[in-house]
Amino acid sequence: MRRRGTIDEDATLGELASERPARMRVFERLRLDYCCGGASTLQDACRERGLEVGAVRAQLEAVDRDDVLLEPASERDWRRATIDELCDHIVSTHHDYLRQEMPRISDLLARVVRAHGADCLDFEIIERAFASLRADLDAHIDEEERLLFPACRALGRDGETGDELDQGTVGRQRDEHEAVGRKLTALRALTGGYDTSRALCSTHRALLESLRLMEADLHRHIHEENNVLLPRVGGRSTQTM
Ligand SMILES: [Fe+2]
Numbered sequence: 640m641r642r643r644g645t646i647d648e649d650a651t652l653g654e655l656a657s658e659r660p661a662r663m664r665v666f667e668r669l670r671l672d673y674c675c676g677g678a679s680t681l682q683d684a685c686r687e688r689g690l691e692v693g694a695v696r697a698q699l700e701a702v703d704r705d706d707v708l709l710e711p712a713s714e715r716d717w718r719r720a721t722i723d724e725l726c727d728h729i730v731s732t733h734h735d736y737l738r739q740e741m742p743r744i745s746d747l748l749a750r751v752v753r754a755h756g757a758d759c760l761d762f763e764i765i766e767r768a769f770a771s772l773r774a775d776l777d778a779h780i781d782e783e784e785r786l787l788f789p790a791c792r793a794l795g796r797d798g799e800t801g802d803e804l805d806q807g808t809v810g811r812q813r814d815e816h817e818a819v820g821r822k823l824t825a826l827r828a829l830t831g832g833y834d835t836s837r838a839l840c841s842t843h844r845a846l847l848e849s850l851r852l853m854e855a856d857l858h859r860h861i862h863e864e865n866n867v868l869l870p871r872v873g874g875r876s877t878q879t880m
Pocket residue numbers: 729733734780783860864
C-alpha cells in the first residue's frame with residue numbers, strides 16, 4: 640500500500656471524502672468525481688484526469704491541516720451518525736434544498752430565455768436539459784423519502800439482525816445517481832462550465848451561479864448516499880454505480 644504523508648493514493652475518492660468531508664472542496668475544484676465515481680482510487684482518478692497525484696495529495700493534506708486547526712471538525716463525519724440522523728440530514732439539507740432551488744432556477748431560466756432566447760438557441764436547449772434533470776430529481780427524492788429511507792431506517796434500528804437492503808434496490812439507486820451525474824455533466828458543458836464572465840445580464844449570472852451551487856450540493860448529496868448510507872445498509876461494494 641502506497642502511503643505518503645496522511646493521504647493514501649490507493650484509497651478511493653469516496654473513502655477520502657468520507658474520512659474528512661473538507662477534502663470535497665479539493666475534489667470539486669479539480670473536477671474529480673467523488674460521488675458516482677467514488678470507487679476510483681486517488682491514483683487512478685488523477686491519471687484519468689491528467690493530474691499529477693503528488694500535487695493533488697499535497698492539496699488534500701493542506702486541507703487536512705487547515706481542518707484540524709478549525710477543530711472541532713468543520714463538518715460532521717456522517718459515518719459515525721445513526722442511520723436516522725443521516726437520513727434526516729439528507730432530507731433537511733439536500734432534498735429540501737432541491738425543492739427550494741429547482742423551481743427558482745426554472746424561473747431564472749424562463750426569464751433568460753425570454754430575454755435572450757431569440758439571439759441564442761442554446762438557452763432553450765439548456766432549459767430542456769434542466770427540465771429533464773429536475774423531473775428525474777423530483778421523482779428520485781420523492782421515492783427515497785417514501786420507500787428507500789424508511790427501509791434504511793428500519794435496518795438501522797435493527798442492525799444486529801444483519802438484514803440488508805436487496806441488491807436490486809441498491810443497484811437501482813446507484814444507477815439513478817449515475818444518470819443524474821451524466822445530466823449534470825451535460826448541463827455543465829452546455830453552460831460553458833457555469834462561467835459567469837460570459838453572462839449576458841444579471842439574471843443570466845444568477846442562473847449560472849445557482850446551477851454551479853446546485854451541482855456542488857448534488858455531488859455531496861450523492862456522495863453521502865452512495866459512499867456513506869448505502870454501504871451501511873447492504874451496498875457494501877462501491878463499484879461503479
Ligand atoms: Fe437523496
